[in-house]
Amino acid sequence: MSHSEEVYYSGPVGLTPGRLGLWALIASEIVLFAGLLGSYLLLKTVRPDWVTQAAHLNIWAGALNSLILLSSNFFMMKASTAAEESRNEDTKRFLALTILLGLAFLGVKAFEYSAEFHHGFFPSTSSFWSFYFLLTGVHGLHIIGGLVAISLLLFKALSNTLEPMKGRVFLTGLYWSFVELVWIFLFPLLYLMK
Amino acid sequence: MIHHFPETISSYGPGLDYMFNLILWITGFFFVGMEGYLLYLVARYAFRKGQKAEYEHGTKAQIIWLLVFAVVILVIDLMIDIKGAPTWHNVKEHMPATDMTIKVSAKQFDWTFIYPGKDGAFDTADDVSSYRELHVPVGKKVKVILTSKDVLHSFFLPEVRLKQDVLPGREIPQWFDTNKAGDFHLVCSELCGFGHTRMMGALKVHEEKDYQTWLAQLTKEQHEGGAQ
Amino acid sequence: MSDHGHKESFISHYIFSTDHKMIGKQFLLLAIVMALFGGFMAYLIRWQVAFPNTPAPFFGLVSPDKFNAIITMHGTIMIFFVGMPLLSAFPSNFLVPLMVGARDMAFPKLNMASFWINFVGAAALIASLLVPAGPFAAGWTGYAPLSASPEYSGVKWGAVLWVVALSGAFISSTLGGLNYLVTAITMKAPGMTYFKLPMTAWMLLASALTFFLSVGPVMAGAFMLLMDNLFHTGFFLPAKGGEPLLWQHLFWFFGHPEVYVLFFPALGFCLDILATFSRKPVFGYKMIVASTGSAIALSFIVWAHHMFVSGIDPRLATPFSITTILISIPFALIIFCMYATIRKGIVSLEVPMLWALGFLATFLIGGLTGIFLGAAAVDIYLHGTYFVVAHFHYTMFPSIFFGGFGAVYYWFPKIFGRMLNKKLGILHFTLTFIFFNGTFWPLFFVGIGGMIRRIADPSAYPQFAQFAGTNALATVSAVCLIATQMIFLWNFALSVFKGKKAEMNPYNACSLEWQAPSPPPHGNWGENLPTVVSGPYEFSKPGEANDWIPQAKKV
Numbered sequence: 001m002s003h004s005e006e007v008y009y010s011g012p013v014g015l016t017p018g019r020l021g022l023w024a025l026i027a028s029e030i031v032l033f034a035g036l037l038g039s040y041l042l043l044k045t046v047r048p049d050w051v052t053q054a055a056h057l058n059i060w061a062g063a064l065n066s067l068i069l070l071s072s073n074f075f076m077m078k079a080s081t082a083a084e085e086s087r088n089e090d091t092k093r094f095l096a097l098t099i100l101l102g103l104a105f106l107g108v109k110a111f112e113y114s115a116e117f118h119h120g121f122f123p124s125t126s127s128f129w130s131f132y133f134l135l136t137g138v139h140g141l142h143i144i145g146g147l148v149a150i151s152l153l154l155f156k157a158l159s160n161t162l163e164p165m166k167g168r169v170f171l172t173g174l175y176w177s178f179v180e181l182v183w184i185f186l187f188p189l190l191y192l193m194k
Numbered sequence: 195m196i197h198h199f200p201e202t203i204s205s206y207g208p209g210l211d212y213m214f215n216l217i218l219w220i221t222g223f224f225f226v227g228m229e230g231y232l233l234y235l236v237a238r239y240a241f242r243k244g245q246k247a248e249y250e251h252g253t254k255a256q257i258i259w260l261l262v263f264a265v266v267i268l269v270i271d272l273m274i275d276i277k278g279a280p281t282w283h284n285v286k287e288h289m290p291a292t293d294m295t296i297k298v299s300a301k302q303f304d305w306t307f308i309y310p311g312k313d314g315a316f317d318t319a320d321d322v323s324s325y326r327e328l329h330v331p332v333g334k335k336v337k338v339i340l341t342s343k344d345v346l347h348s349f350f351l352p353e354v355r356l357k358q359d360v361l362p363g364r365e366i367p368q369w370f371d372t373n374k375a376g377d378f379h380l381v382c383s384e385l386c387g388f389g390h391t392r393m394m395g396a397l398k399v400h401e402e403k404d405y406q407t408w409l410a411q412l413t414k415e416q417h418e419g420g421a422q
Numbered sequence: 423m424s425d426h427g428h429k430e431s432f433i434s435h436y437i438f439s440t441d442h443k444m445i446g447k448q449f450l451l452l453a454i455v456m457a458l459f460g461g462f463m464a465y466l467i468r469w470q471v472a473f474p475n476t477p478a479p480f481f482g483l484v485s486p487d488k489f490n491a492i493i494t495m496h497g498t499i500m501i502f503f504v505g506m507p508l509l510s511a512f513p514s515n516f517l518v519p520l521m522v523g524a525r526d527m528a529f530p531k532l533n534m535a536s537f538w539i540n541f542v543g544a545a546a547l548i549a550s551l552l553v554p555a556g557p558f559a560a561g562w563t564g565y566a567p568l569s570a571s572p573e574y575s576g577v578k579w580g581a582v583l584w585v586v587a588l589s590g591a592f593i594s595s596t597l598g599g600l601n602y603l604v605t606a607i608t609m610k611a612p613g614m615t616y617f618k619l620p621m622t623a624w625m626l627l628a629s630a631l632t633f634f635l636s637v638g639p640v641m642a643g644a645f646m647l648l649m650d651n652l653f654h655t656g657f658f659l660p661a662k663g664g665e666p667l668l669w670q671h672l673f674w675f676f677g678h679p680e681v682y683v684l685f686f687p688a689l690g691f692c693l694d695i696l697a698t699f700s701r702k703p704v705f706g707y708k709m710i711v712a713s714t715g716s717a718i719a720l721s722f723i724v725w726a727h728h729m730f731v732s733g734i735d736p737r738l739a740t741p742f743s744i745t746t747i748l749i750s751i752p753f754a755l756i757i758f759c760m761y762a763t764i765r766k767g768i769v770s771l772e773v774p775m776l777w778a779l780g781f782l783a784t785f786l787i788g789g790l791t792g793i794f795l796g797a798a799a800v801d802i803y804l805h806g807t808y809f810v811v812a813h814f815h816y817t818m819f820p821s822i823f824f825g826g827f828g829a830v831y832y833w834f835p836k837i838f839g840r841m842l843n844k845k846l847g848i849l850h851f852t853l854t855f856i857f858f859n860g861t862f863w864p865l866f867f868v869g870i871g872g873m874i875r876r877i878a879d880p881s882a883y884p885q886f887a888q889f890a891g892t893n894a895l896a897t898v899s900a901v902c903l904i905a906t907q908m909i910f911l912w913n914f915a916l917s918v919f920k921g922k923k924a925e926m927n928p929y930n931a932c933s934l935e936w937q938a939p940s941p942p943p944h945g946n947w948g949e950n951l952p953t954v955v956s957g958p959y960e961f962s963k964p965g966e967a968n969d970w971i972p973q974a975k976k977v
Contacts, residue, residue, distance in 0.1 A: 195864055195891065195892050196867055197867040197870055197888065197889065197892065198871065199870060199871070199872070200872055209799070210799050210802060210803055213797055213800050214794065214800050214803070217794050220793075221791070224790060225787065225790055228757075229783060229786065232761065232779070232782055232783060235761060235764045235769070236779060239700070239766065239767050239768060240770070240771065241768050241771075242768070246768070246969075247701040247702045247766065247767040247768045247961060247962040248702060248767070249962045249963050249964055250702070250703065250705065250766065251703050251704075251705065251706070251707060252705045252706040252709070256705075256762070257706055260709070260755060260762075264751050264754050267750070267751065267754055268747065268748070268751050271747040271750065271793065272744075272747060274793070274797055275740075275747060275797060278797045278799040278800065279799075282736070282739055282740075282798045282799040285799070285802060286736035286798075287736045287737060344574055345567045345568040345571075346565055346566075346567065346568060346666060350806070350874065352872040352885075355802060355803050356802065357731050357805060357806065359731055361660075361666055361667070361733050362567060362660045362661070362666065363660020363661070363666070364660070379872075379885050381872075381874050381883070383806035383807070383874045384565070384806060385490065385560065385561050385876045386568060387490075387568055387574060387576070388486050388487045388490055388559070389486070390490070390877070390878070391489070391877050391878035391879045391882065392486075394883055
């Protein structure tokens, strides 16, 4: 808006355009992951051999990643509060921790992938592996997207220009929580199904 | 330019044709009615000097009438479905006792039909296969087991009124019968690649005697002639 | 023209604009350009079907591999790169802020991104025409395993680019849809309420909502297809533990709601046009809204009616037939309301009205013929025949072209500040109506006769020889139909630059967009936002001096 007057707000109280937009985006993404996970689960019911193949997954790496992502989200929430209260130093610190942990998640995943390749498990090896790489790959793309967004916020915080758009920290945090939520489904459904 | 269904030669064909005609009458009636009413509305209410339009949003009564009309349509539609259910059930959901079984193997871009031979069992030495031509004796109930070697195809016998997609990794049983001897058609009706356009076949329905002659000839060619 | 404090360059005004009106025009232009590709392909298809194995003028021989690619590209282009931009992106972008009384979209930069992402998708699809082994050729429905394996399809990079193109279109429409929804919910002008919005606004929002709630599964399938083509995975290949039907379920779970994504906007445009040119309020406004909501809900549970003979459990036919019947009811109600809007009005046959009436007349045929296909027993015969082709062209063409042209002709004055030539418009409509019916009506009959769709060379089938005359007739009509569109292009190009200058409200319509200048400046409303006091269809109100009352208080 390039006008001096306020934008007239007609939506529900407490729901900003940004929040509404993000919830709508998350709704759409839920259907995407529902399609992916639903396909996996339905096919799983008629593929008993998948259990034996899933046994090759590194449960410890998966569990570690779950902790890493939970921690990352914890720091994102703190960053969000800090931004809301205009505490720029804290915001910077927490955003940086969020990103570091997010990168650690990707690092563990990369380690897992390379170990799996080393053992001869590629996406083309079997339908189980196809799904494993697809599900974790799409999730990974969302992690990368989230990290890009959070990094942009960190740059803003570093150059002290975050204040006018500090609400975006909360919104990005919402998205980050969603990405974590997807992992909370993925981890047991891939790694822990017996 | 008004083309019709080809003749039907199966016992369930007429049921399907009846449903088509029933729907044709019902939709035809609504088609004439709605298009006619639209033309009437335009003609009747086209701009005429001095007239005023009615400032109406729809009274409760009018809305209810429309809902009633919609329910009438719903009932007609449901009736169509109920009437058609037995035909669907007959063709697709129920497998009668059949007189013979033939395996149908589809691949890019032809059909192979495998007959079990005298021992009645498949994958035995006396199986015979027919390339592109499905031969059956008239008046018998035939079970076909459909499978694909590669991509999706679709097994369509227009005169029989049978269509079923053929999948790799699945063996889908279907059944049909015939009441008339003659040469009929088989068409692949699912896009299966660049050769889809030439994946036609034939359905040849024989009198029992002629069928046995054909089968014997084929068996002779494939088991004594050397080529397998 | 611009209300900006700063100067705009050519680039920032025309190319990388964040103004919703410019973005809307960009989508319109994209749709027109892609329609030229799609239309040319339609000509090639019809040429080969009617005059098999003869070289098509301006192209050459349409061999089977080219034929399969062309039918695929034709469908993909018309649905995703003509239908979606023309019926959703262009009107939503241009009209939603104006109709709710906003100055722009909630997220203008995201809006700009959504156009360019769509553009990249379109570019990828056109580029795929040039890659080795050619473009994707497994049908716009892309059934696996054919689509999933270059060994079967003969096509690899074409498939990859097809997925990229669709992804671009999907992401663009999702981001756009979020924008339209948030704008409509949070940026309505003072006094504007949901039930004061015109039907076009409701329907564009319904379309956007349906789209972004249904696109997920096909996106999932597209990832799988991409991996199958690039990394030899086997999501859809039984030999690798995959399931062919999985693609169809994922595709049609989206595919069916998608047809309503295209249909809703057309309904919206026609409702607004019918009201304006009957000088009457839309009949049954709230019932239409309720019907739209129920149709959206139902649209998610009908998809397997595309799959009756696909190998699904035949017992599934019954529940899906029932839901399919149910969904016809809300749409029937909406159509009744459209008739009732005309009734007791004063009908003036301006060009937009012709398109709206033409839409009603032709879509009816599409809707009624759907009943044949929804009856599972009859579908056994009709599935995969030209009857299906005729049916979906009688729903899609009316929606995309009758509805789309209706919108273009109706809002052209607002968008470009000029009027389209009326005589050319009448000619365009008349010829399009005649030749559209001439092309597709005969195809019902060849379908009934048993002619299967997607056959590159019908001359190889003796039993199709009887259809040669009918097919030739349809082709001649198709060529005339395509040629007729040149009248529109000429009228459009000429009028954008040299058309008669349009006043603010040339049709004396009530909805809010007509109270902005033609065309609206950047920021739309000048100094102050409008204050809305009345509904969108206050035509012929008794006791009023004029037969129309604008929505916003006159300043």
